[in-house]
Amino acid sequence: xxxxxxxxxxxxxxxxxxxxxxxxxxxxKVYPVDSGATALKFMERxxxxxxxxxxxxxxxxxxxxxKIIKSNEGLSHIPVIFLTAYEDTEKEASAYRLGISxxxxxxxxDVILLAKVKLHLEISSLRAAKQKGY
Amino acid sequence: xxxxxxxxxxxxxxxxIKGILSDFxxxxxxxxGAMALEYLDTxxxxxxxxxxxxxxxxxxxLLCAxxxxxxxxxxxxxxxxxxxxxxxxxxxFKLGAAxxxxxxxxDIVLITRVKMHLELxxxxxxxxxxxxxxxxNTWRNENE
Numbered sequence: 001x002x003x004x005x006x007x008x009x010x011x012x013x014x015x016x017x018x019x020x021x022x023x024x025x026x027x028x029k030v031y032p033v034d035s036g037a038t039a040l041k042f043m044e045r046x047x048x049x050x051x052x053x054x055x056x057x058x059x060x061x062x063x064x065x066x067k068i069i070k071s072n073e074g075l076s077h078i079p080v081i082f083l084t085a086y087e088d089t090e091k092e093a094s095a096y097r098l099g100i101s102x103x104x105x106x107x108x109x110d111v112i113l114l115a116k117v118k119l120h121l122e123i124s125s126l127r128a129a130k131q132k133g134y
Numbered sequence: 135x136x137x138x139x140x141x142x143x144x145x146x147x148x149x150x151i152k153g154i155l156s157d158f159x160x161x162x163x164x165x166x167g168a169m170a171l172e173y174l175d176t177x178x179x180x181x182x183x184x185x186x187x188x189x190x191x192x193x194x195x196l197l198c199a200x201x202x203x204x205x206x207x208x209x210x211x212x213x214x215x216x217x218x219x220x221x222x223x224x225x226x227f228k229l230g231a232a233x234x235x236x237x238x239x240x241d242i243v244l245i246t247r248v249k250m251h252l253e254l255x256x257x258x259x260x261x262x263x264x265x266x267x268x269x270x271n272t273w274r275n276e277n278e
Binding site: 087089090092093096097101105107109110111112115119122123126127129130 | 218220221223224225227228232233236238240241242243246250253254257258260261263
């Protein structure tokens with residue numbers, strides 16, 4: 001069996017981290033961190049296959065962290081899914097304009113989370129396979 | 135040119151979606167499940183956008199008909215939902231839908247999602263990857 005895909009989850013709310021870890025950890029290797037700074041520290045050493053990112057965080061917001069990830073050559077290919085409590089479609093549209101891969105509304109639903117994570121991991125790995133010329 | 139079938143009983147939604155997508159894709163709009171089946175009898179679109187609530191045959195029934203047909207079952211189906219209820223959106227994944235898009239339709243959200251699923255299908259066909267499993271199957275495989 002191939003190695004488990006690595007998912008970095010960034011959220012300042014520890015209850016959210018626990019819920020998401022609970023949903024994903026049977027199928028993926030999940031790394032929960034509670035701030036943008038800790039996320040950057042993690043990515044200095046490891047490259048996750050996908051990132052789930054809370055928008056509203058104190059200090060570094062999810063949007064700021066996202067911009068750093070996208071401006072870094074070694075990280076910019078990683079699919080990033082925003083986690084948000086907003087219902088507003090305009091906010092969702094502006095997140096897509098920035099280049100995010102998807103948008104999941106809180107409270108997180110397990111079926112939706114699993115489906116979206118699987119979808120973006122597949123797109124990302126097929127894109128990489130195609131670039132390698134398989 | 136990539137073909138998209140849009141099924142919705144509301145003519146305003148149909149013309150709005152057609153307006154957003156027709157610069158990029160060949161868009162076919164129909165206002166009922168019966169009309170959609172008639173179209174699908176002779177054509178195979180690359181992607182289907184499907185309203186849930188329709189009189190006569192609803193979107194869920196149409197999805198099941200598409201998924202039961204070997205010629206059509208690998209077409210990605212994206213639901214158009216008016217609900218803000220996660221449970222409905224979770225259910226459509228379980229039934230084999232590829233995604234959902236909330237109404238009112240936002241042009242950027244619609245284009246991004248449609249492009250993403252067409253990109254995935256293109257990779258699958260280039261790389262010779264078999265058609266989409268239903269959510270139920272993938273769920274089972276990953277948990278075994």
